[in-house]
Amino acid sequence: MGSRSDWPTMKRAADMLDELGLDYDARVVSAHRTPERMAEFAQGAADKGFKVIIAGAGGAAHLPGMIASMTTLPVLGVPVESKALSGLDSLLSIAQMPGGVPVGTLAIGEAGAKNAGLLAASIIALGDDAVAKRLADWRAAQTTAVPHSVSD
Ligand code: RP5
Secondary structure, three states: OOOHHHHHHHHHHHHHHHHOOOOOOOOOOOOOOOHHHHHHHHHHOOOOOOOOEEEEEEOOOOHHHHHHHOOOOOEEEEEEOOOOOOOHHHHHHHHOOOOOOOOEEOOOOHHHHHHHHHHHHHHHHOOOHHHHHHHHHHHHHHHHOOOOOOOO
16 A cells, blocks of 8 residues: 555455455555655565555555556555545546556445455455355355345
C-alpha cells in the first residue's frame, strides 16, 4: 500500500487472505515518497516468490500502475477512498491504464480490498488444489449464509 494510512482499508484484503490460509507480506511502498523502495520491490517480487501483488493507493494513485510497469506478475489495484474526492480520483488513476501495462482494478475501498484478496486467491487456486477447495468452501458458506427472507 502507498501509505500506512491505507491499512484500515487494505486490512480487508489481508483478512481475506488469512481466512483462506494464504501467506502474504503487508508492505508500505509509496510511488512518490519511496520510489526506490517501490522499484526494488516490484523488480524483485517474482524472484522472491511472490505470485500476485495487491497494490492499494489513494488520490493520484500511481502505485499499482508503476508496480505493474516493473513486473509481469498479476497486479490487482485497490482504489483507497480519498478525503477530497471520495476515491473517484484513486479509481480513475488505477483503472485508466494505457494499453500494454494491465492493472486489474477493484472497487473503491473496503469492498475492493476484500475482493482483491478473493481474486488473488482465485489466481493462486489455478495451480493449488488445496486453495481452490478452501475458496470454493468459502463461497459456498457465503451463499448458505444468505437468508431467504428478512425474518430468517
Ligand atoms: C497515497 O496518498 C496513499 O496511498 C494514501 O492513500 C494517500 C494519502 O497518504 P498519507 O498522506 O495519508 O500518507 O499515496
